[in-house]
Amino acid sequence: MFTIELSEDDRRRIDDLVAEILDGHGRPDAPELLDRITVWAQEMPRAVRTAANHFRLHEPAGGCLFTGFRVDDDAIGDTPAHWGGARANGTAREDLFLLLCASLLGDPIAWATQQGGRLLHDVMPIKGHESEQINSSTSAPLWWHTEDAFHPCRAHYVGLLCLRNPDAVETTYAVFDDLDLDEETVRTLMEPRYVIRPDESHLPKNRGGQDGDAPRELMERSFSWVEEMNSNPPLIPVLFGDPKAPYGRLDPYFMDRRDDDPEAMAAFDRFVKEIDDKLTSVVLKPGDALFIDNYKSVHGRKPYAARYDGRDRWLRRVNVTRDLRSSRATRVAAGARVIH
Numbered sequence: 001m002f003t004i005e006l007s008e009d010d011r012r013r014i015d016d017l018v019a020e021i022l023d024g025h026g027r028p029d030a031p032e033l034l035d036r037i038t039v040w041a042q043e044m045p046r047a048v049r050t051a052a053n054h055f056r057l058h059e060p061a062g063g064c065l066f067t068g069f070r071v072d073d074d075a076i077g078d079t080p081a082h083w084g085g086a087r088a089n090g091t092a093r094e095d096l097f098l099l100l101c102a103s104l105l106g107d108p109i110a111w112a113t114q115q116g117g118r119l120l121h122d123v124m125p126i127k128g129h130e131s132e133q134i135n136s137s138t139s140a141p142l143w144w145h146t147e148d149a150f151h152p153c154r155a156h157y158v159g160l161l162c163l164r165n166p167d168a169v170e171t172t173y174a175v176f177d178d179l180d181l182d183e184e185t186v187r188t189l190m191e192p193r194y195v196i197r198p199d200e201s202h203l204p205k206n207r208g209g210q211d212g213d214a215p216r217e218l219m220e221r222s223f224s225w226v227e228e229m230n231s232n233p234p235l236i237p238v239l240f241g242d243p244k245a246p247y248g249r250l251d252p253y254f255m256d257r258r259d260d261d262p263e264a265m266a267a268f269d270r271f272v273k274e275i276d277d278k279l280t281s282v283v284l285k286p287g288d289a290l291f292i293d294n295y296k297s298v299h300g301r302k303p304y305a306a307r308y309d310g311r312d313r314w315l316r317r318v319n320v321t322r323d324l325r326s327s328r329a330t331r332v333a334a335g336a337r338v339i340h
């Protein structure tokens with residue numbers, strides 16, 4: 001893991017910057033604030049910017065951990081029972097810190113079909129989801145995955161800011177650079193012979209009755225595209241880029257076994273076994289902002305027991321792209337963040 005440790009001075013300067021921005025704008029997801037977030041990120045301490053730039057450009061690791069930010073445990077309030085509903089502004093400081101770090105790596109984006117199109121997601125236990133394969137599950141392991149693996153516009157980085165983690169639950173990950181795969185296997189995995197279906201966080205059953213402010217017609221189009229990807233998924237490669245340091249996309253739990261292509265499946269099984277063998281973990285503590293490189297690694301989470309008492313584990317999540325333009329056809333304006 002590539003780690004950026006904030007010094008006492010960094011912390012003070014970041015706190016001042018966050019306070020200044022919030023003074024002028026109030027809510028961290030206000031459009032006029034987001035329009036300028038990249039500019040403010042340039043006012044992060046130079047050492048932090050330099051380290052983040054190194055991580056982004058040279059790809060020395062599968063993830064970048066910003067550590068040392070202080071969460072205000074009283075101000076953030078109780079861990080919510082659901083991501084929906086009206087949101088208090090208690091996490092404004094923390095949200096803004098996450099957005100500033102994100103903006104050193106790229107542009108924050110949101111999904112119309114996930115958590116009501118919100119830019120910042122809540123990751124915490126939801127009653128009834130205990131054994132699902134969704135971020136709000138608890139008693140079942142969240143099987144490792146590429147975030148939104150099925151989606152052509154999936155994020156380059158997934159940012160997770162820990163607000164609470166009282167039982168030291170482990171976030172799992174593995175980096176493709178660490179895998180032992182022979183050339184022939186890599187070649188096969190780079191061919192369009194695989195099927196990835198949408199995960200359940202994008203399905204209408206998890207829509208939560210809230211669609212943000214997008215027109216209904218547009219929302220229907222978004223959900224029918226996900227449905228189309230479910231009923232008629234294309235064949236895609238699971239590795240791409242440089243065969244010697246490949247990028248990847250996979251979410252085995254939502255992928256098909258193709259009986260008509262045993263060779264592709266055998267290569268895939270070797271790939272999955274290597275990831276299982278190399279899977280390691282990190283325990284996020286309050287204030288840690290982990291940016292998983294969603295092209296170079298997979299991540300997941302070990303099971304744990306929910307409390308449902310307002311003190312549960314709680315993360316804030318953001319998707320980050322290095323290429324906003326590649327999704328232009330499915331966003332309503334050049335500077336819009338929501339992908340439909």
Ligand SMILES: NC(=[NH2+])NCCC[C@H](N)C(=O)O
Nearest residue numbers: 133134135143145199201253
């Ligand atoms: N293997 C999996 N469980 N894949 C889905 C991962 C979780 C999903 N991205 C979510 O936000 O809930």
Ligand SMILES: O=C(O)CCC(=O)C(=O)O
Nearest residue numbers: 123135171299300301317
């Ligand atoms: O809870 C975690 O540590 C990771 C969850 C996850 O995979 C996600 O929210 O994308």
Ligand SMILES: [Fe+2]
Nearest residue numbers: 145147299300
């Ligand atoms: Fe994830």
